Amino acid sequence: MTEPGGGSSPDKDTAGEAELTRDQNRTDAPGVPAPGAPAGRQAAEPAGGTGPEEPTGSVTQRFGRTVLDSILSANTVTVTVLAIFIALVVGAILIVVSNPTLTSEYGYFFGAPGTVLADSWSVVAAAYANLFKGAVFDPATVSGAINGTNSWSQAFAPLSETLTYTAPLVFTGLAVALAFRGGLFNIGAQGQAIIGAIGGAVIGFDLPLPYGLHVIVALLGAAAGGALWAFIAGALKARSGAHEVIVTIMLNNVATLLLGWLIVQKGVHDPTRTDAISKNVDKTAKLPTIPGVDHNIVRVHLGIVLGVLAALGIAWLLQRSTIGFRLRAVGANPAAARTAGMSVGGAYVLVMVLSGALAGLGGGMQVLGTTASSLTAQVTANIGFDGITVALLGRGKPWGVVASALLFGALHAGGNRMQSFSHVAIDLVFLVQAVIVIFIAAPALVKAIFRLRAARSGGTPTTLAKGW
Amino acid sequence: MWKEIVLRPARGMRLVSVLAVGGLVLAAAGCGKPPAKNNANGAPSASGKPTHGCMVTDTGGINDRSFNSSAWKGMQAAASKNSNIKVDFTQSASEADYQPNLNNFVSQKCDLIVAIGGLMGDATKASAQANPNQKYAIVDDNLPLANVFSIQFDxxxxxxxxxxxxxxxxxxxxxxxxxxxxxxxxxxxxxxxxxxxxxxxxxxxxxxxxxxxxxxxxxxxxxxxxxxxxxxxxxxxxxxxxxxxxxxxxxxxxxxxxxxxxxxxxxxxxxxxxxxxxxxxxxxxxxxxxxxxxxNVADATQAAVAETSAGTLQGGTGSIGTLANNGVQLAPYHDFDxxxxxxxxxxxxxxxxxxxxGAIKVTSPAQPMPPAVGSGTASVAPSASAVPSSSGSAVPSPSAS
Known part of the structure; x- marks a missing residue:
């Protein structure tokens, strides 16, 4: 992912890729008209930007310089790492400021600077230690598991929590990222996730199916729900040019209200309860957890595996398939793509449907996984909007999305423990996430703060989508 | 790129001036004397095992001006009445956080975990079943489990x-x-x-x-x-x-x-x-x-924590706030007096x-039912659960009979 000196778009070897596409066009894409092949090369030009100059020199020299370059110049990795670092520093300051004991100590800072700083350090260190213990592992439970005082499942519980929070974010992150690459800003992942959750849950409790088949059908239902919801926005964009940002925002509201209405209707509402909650999803439709382990403690389920597979699929789709090439071409320059004979409207619809299906799966995770088993008004939490930040942090790339979803999942899981054990409000975690994204969105800030030199070419992209 | 170079000196100056001003402010504010260390203060004044009351909010958050904040007020009141009681809370940002938040308090070995709101019912039930030795209280729900105290209001x-x-x-x-x-x-x-x-x-x-x-x-x-x-x-x-x-x-x-x-x-x-x-x-x-x-959610949670401290809180039972026990009431008219x-x-x-x-019976399909665990303990008359608004002392458990 380093891409030293890489351009703003992932097309490192434009020519090679166009070559590949031309071959594919000739053999397996009969829908594309014959002129598509040479025009595909044209369309790839704007996507690729200015190709990097071939560096000269021996391989080791080149490698060494590349590594040094990538550390000292403002490329995506350094900017991302430094943005996380700045966010943690800002978080530390806020931990100190929001701690009443420490703020009163700062009243006599110059009386005893050592004590005050040491106290501040210990508070911040304890908070971040709990963040780590809640997200990765707690040495106490690990040694406890070795000594036999507690079960191994407790030792793995933090990691499992992280992965449980990560799974839906991978899907919604991929959804937003894929739309970015197709040149669309899908703000509607939240609404698509809600419809996906509805689709998954309704199949989960109203369709009696055997083990195995049920969960697959429920997942398909979730994907179909999200795809349908996104199709509305995609079709409106393709047909009438209605802006997808506006349409998806409005569809978010429609989805939220639809969910609120649906859960109190007959057939969906749990008749044994009087509050606004749906029936429970059948056990047969639940995503399997690790067998033989108490799933109240180790909550991780198959969703995270599916998430990684989805990332793999999207990576393949974008980099290796004709469809992916067409989507990226349309995303990079719709006019050029149209000139090349590609159907821009068709690509918009397709990218939205795929994006919606992913977001729908993310919503499905919430009801088919271990976080909830019935629909409530807030069952999808905030995964759709978090997906936008995950996609931004992941730079719109499938594996970047997986990594940033993992970071967000870890922050959330650790934040729960930090709040519980160190009394630092969970909001701090969201603030840290927000600060990370602010700095990612404004790489010039990071460059200025750390006096990084600009990357050789391309540098850090600021605009991911050409939505406006 | 040229912009960077042009802007940098100016930005540097600004940074220096901000630091200078900030330093002055800090210097002015930070000249007090540290208080003398007082080690004797730290010892617990009361004897006996300290009680740790832990509350998990629902997604409304701790400052919702409604049952979360009332419940927390009650917990704090219990702590201020009895120095042996320590209370903590955790906020749930989403419904997905209910279970981890409850589990975190279980691993902190809280004496009582207070869950707020009926939507936490499922998570509380799962946690209570997985940890039968942990005591729970839940506001606005009725969980018929031997280790859960259900706080409801008519x-x-x-x-x-x-x-x-x-x-x-x-x-x-x-x-x-x-x-x-x-x-x-x-x-x-x-x-x-x-x-x-x-x-x-x-x-x-x-x-x-x-x-x-x-x-x-x-x-x-x-x-x-x-x-x-x-x-x-x-x-x-x-x-x-x-x-x-x-x-x-x-x-x-x-x-x-x-x-x-x-x-x-x-x-x-x-x-x-x-x-x-x-x-x-x-x-x-x-x-x-x-x-x-x-x-009066505050009085109910206060009583629950106080009873936990006194060792009299009985799981599997509950309290129902009524007009008779001031659990619910009509407030003064204030400006309309x-x-x-x-x-x-x-x-x-x-x-x-x-x-x-009882001359007038108020009925509602939403009216709370007393929790029923097994067969024997299902005897909580609505008026039996005293939730006095004034006293913070241990309240006789509703299922004393």
């Missing part, structure tokens, strides 16, 4: 008084109510309100109309939101247009929209607040609050006594 009783008061006070002979979401803890207020108005009509042979809730059909007006004031306001504006001059919003923060609109209307209509006395929790609108249907006719006040007081004595 708010319909106080809502009944509010309905009667509203009907008697209304000049246009039209009153209204609306809710946040159609869930029992909300509709129970509205059921009581509607019945109270009906009772007034029956006694006085009057024809006061209620807008916004049909008790028989269990259907009415909802904002579907507990925080959006505009939604509350647009609903109440519609009621006012239909002639309502007393409105009871049961929608948390969304109801503040109605209070604000009533204030702007200069007393054209008045508001009956819910949960916590409006003149305390939303004091800026005190001038429009006719009264408040109070749900002079405007409410004395006769009406007396009638409302009489009605309260009738409800307590």
């Amino acid at each position: 708010t319909a009783q106080a809502g009944y008084l509010a309905g009667y008061l509203a009907a008697g006070y209304s000049k246009s002979k039209t009153v209204a109510t609306y809710g946040g979401i159609k869930i029992p803890p909300v509709t129970i207020f509205m059921d009581g309100f509607v019945d109270g108005v009906a009772h007034y009509n029956q006694v006085k042979n009057a024809h006061v109309k209620v807008l916004g809730w049909d008790k028989a059909a269990q259907n009415g007006s909802f904002t579907n939101d507990f925080s959006d004031q505009n939604k509350g306001r647009s609903l109440s504006d519609a009621f006012v247009a239909q002639g309502a001059d007393v409105i009871m919003p049961v929608a948390g923060g969304a109801g503040l929209g109605t209070a604000a609109a009533a204030q702007q209307a200069n007393g054209k209509y008045s508001v009956i607040w819910v949960d916590q006395d409006g003149c305390v929790s939303a004091a800026q609108y005190c001038s429009v609050f006719l009264s408040t249907v109070v749900k 002079s405007k409410v006719p004395a006769e009406l006040k007396t009638e409302v007081d009489k009605l309260k006594q009738d409800i307590i004595s």
Whole structure:
């Protein structure tokens, strides 16, 4: 992912890729008209930007310089790492400021600077230690598991929590990222996730199916729900040019209200309860957890595996398939793509449907996984909007999305423990996430703060989508 | 790139000046003397095992001016009354956080974990079943488990008084109510309100109309939101247009929209607040609050924590707040004290006594049922659960018989 000196778009070897596409066009894409092949090369030009100059020199020299370059110049990795670092520093300051004991100590800072700083350090260190213990592992439970005082499942519980929070974010992150690459800003992942959750849950409790088949059908239902919801926005964009940002925002509201209405209707509402909650999803439709382990403690389920597979699929789709090439071409320059004979409207619809299906799966995770088993008004939490930040942090790339979803999942899981054990409000975690994204969105800030030199070419992209 | 170079010196200067000013401020503020270390202070004053009460909020958060904040107030009151009690809370940002938050408190070995709200029921049930030795209390839900204490409120009783008061006070002979979401803890207020108005009509042979809730059909007006004031306001504006001059919003923060609109209307209509006395929790609108249907969550959680400390809290039982034990009540009239006719006040007081004595039965489909664990312990009479508002001492457990 380093891409030293890489351009703003992932097309490192434009020519090679166009070559590949031309071959594919000739053999397996009969829908594309014959002129598509040479025009595909044209369309790839704007996507690729200015190709990097071939560096000269021996391989080791080149490698060494590349590594040094990538550390000292403002490329995506350094900017991302430094943005996380700045966010943690800002978080530390806020931990100190929001701690009443420490703020009163700062009243006599110059009386005893050592004590005050040491106290501040210990508070911040304890908070971040709990963040780590809640997200990765707690040495106490690990040694406890070795000594036999507690079960191994407790030792793995933090990691499992992280992965449980990560799974839906991978899907919604991929959804937003894929739309970015197709040149669309899908703000509607939240609404698509809600419809996906509805689709998954309704199949989960109203369709009696055997083990195995049920969960697959429920997942398909979730994907179909999200795809349908996104199709509305995609079709409106393709047909009438209605802006997808506006349409998806409005569809978010429609989805939220639809969910609120649906859960109190007959057939969906749990008749044994009087509050606004749906029936429970059948056990047969639940995503399997690790067998033989108490799933109240180790909550991780198959969703995270599916998430990684989805990332793999999207990576393949974008980099290796004709469809992916067409989507990226349309995303990079719709006019050029149209000139090349590609159907821009068709690509918009397709990218939205795929994006919606992913977001729908993310919503499905919430009801088919271990976080909830019935629909409530807030069952999808905030995964759709978090997906936008995950996609931004992941730079719109499938594996970047997986990594940033993992970071967000870890922050959330650790934040729960930090709040519980160190009394630092969970909001701090969201603030840290927000600060990370602010700095990612404004790489010039990071460059200025750390006096990084600009990357050789391309540098850090600021605009991911050409939505406006 | 050239921009960078041009801008950098200026930015550097600015940074220096900010630091300098900040330093001056800090220097001015930070010149105090550190207090002398006082080690004797740290020792616990009371003997006995310390009690740790832990509360998990629902997604409303700790400052929701509703049951989360009331419950936390009660926990804090318990801690301030007894130095042996320590209380903590954790906020849930989403429903996905309920279980991890409960589990985190289990691993901290809390003596009592208080879960807030019926939507936490499933997570609390799972956690309570997985940890049978851990004690739990849940507000606004009824979990028939041996280690869970269910705290519920028969708010319909106080809502009944509010309905009667509203009907008697209304000049246009039209009153209204609306809710946040159609869930029992909300509709129970509205059921009581509607019945109270009906009772007034029956006694006085009057024809006061209620807008916004049909008790028989269990259907009415909802904002579907507990925080959006505009939604509350647009609903109440519609009621006012239909002639309502007393409105009871049961929608948390969304109801503040109605209070604000009533204030702007200069007393054209008045508001009956819910949960916590409006003149305390939303004091800026005190001038429009006719009264408040109070749900004493604070007293109930305080009692639960105090009982845990005293070792008398019995899981598998619960408390139901009623007019008799002040678990629910009608708040003072405050600014309306002079405007409410004395006769009406007396009638409302009489009605309260009738409800307590059982002469008048208030019913609602949303009314809480006492928890029933197994076969033997299912004997919690609604009035048996004392939740005294004044005393923080251990309360006799409701299932003493």
